[in-house]
Amino acid sequence: MQFLIKIKFVLLFLLLGTTCPLNAKVLAYYPFNGNANDESGNGNNGFVYGPVLTEDRYGNSNSAYYFDGTDDFILLGDTDFLKPRFPMTLIAWINLDCDAYYPPVFVNNYCEDHYNGIIFNIVYDNYLAINFGNGDFVGPQSRRSKTGTTLLLPNRWYHIAVIIRGVYNMELYVNGQNDGGTYSGNGSSLVYTEGPAKLGVADGSRYEGGERFFKGKMDDIYFCDHAFTSQQIMSHYQETVTEQTSKNETLPKTTILYQNYPNPFNPTTTIQYQLLKSTTVSLTIYDLLGNEINQLLNQYQETGMYRILWESKNSQDQYVPNGIYIYKLQTDRHVYLRKMIVLQ
DSSP states (O other): OHHHHHHHHHHHHHTSOOSSOTTOOEEEEEOOSSSOOOTTSSOOOOEEESOEEEOOTTOOTTSEEEEESSSOEEEEESOGGGSOOSSEEEEEEEEEOTTOSSOEEEEOOOBTTEEEEEEEEEETTTEEEEEEEEEEESSGGGEEEEEOSOOOOTTOEEEEEEEEEETTEEEEEETTEEOOOEEEOOOOSOOOOSOOEEESEEOGGGSTTSOEEOEEEEEEEEEESSOOOHHHHHHHHHHHOOOOOOTTOOSOSSOEEOOOBSSSBSSOEEEEEEESSOEEEEEEEEOTTOOEEEEEEEEEEOSEEEEEEEOSBOTTSOBOOSEEEEEEEEOSSOEEEEEEEEOO
């Protein structure tokens, strides 16, 4: 009987989706849960120069960073993890202030008077853009860019993403939707030099007048060395979004178990869920055979939104091997299942 239950459990699991392909590698993940640490396991922790912790899109305090648009940025360091070759995917949640000028989100290289590395930024009147440089002097001959079509309104959270497969194959996404866009520039290759990656600042003479700073909020920065599909971008958006409600309308409308984030991960991931009603809750990790790996939670909780970190450890505090795992949320009346991938 127990064997049949396990088989049914595995079959149900195989019907569920996943966010990122198994062969992908998470290069960096910054959930901003009280700090700018890299939770991918690669050690690319950020150093905060000015930004202050603030509420995220769920209303959780100390769970996003606010950049003042004047001199705030987060230094991520000079590492090969943050300077990958094509393909790559970069995802973030942002909330713009209206008076920032060409605010940069992510920059992974800089050299005075040259275009090199990647710049993920907002251009013109708040449109999303991605740019990369071939190492030549500043000018259209040294960069390749694509600018989107959706106007990003101030004081509103947006899920933004870029996929770069090559010179003629770049995609921009806003809230899970392909944003189309227009190419410009004639740069034909990606060149890196020495120089750190940063959040919230683009240095020097890439722009007339020198440095440009991001003004607004950032959260959940995710960098992967794989080209997501459009379906995976939409899935990622749906799995990390929640309806934005006013302060007097914060009660959830249903019980939801969200996809863990990041996924795949090494070694830490965040499991988020919301409860419609107060209930006894258990959150348990299983392997594909249905064997219990670790019970992360078993207690009574009030209605609301919750986050739990799992560090890829079993109940004996040992790291689990690479592979696919199932996490199960059980309340007094319902059971919710999702899968996740440990990839070290």
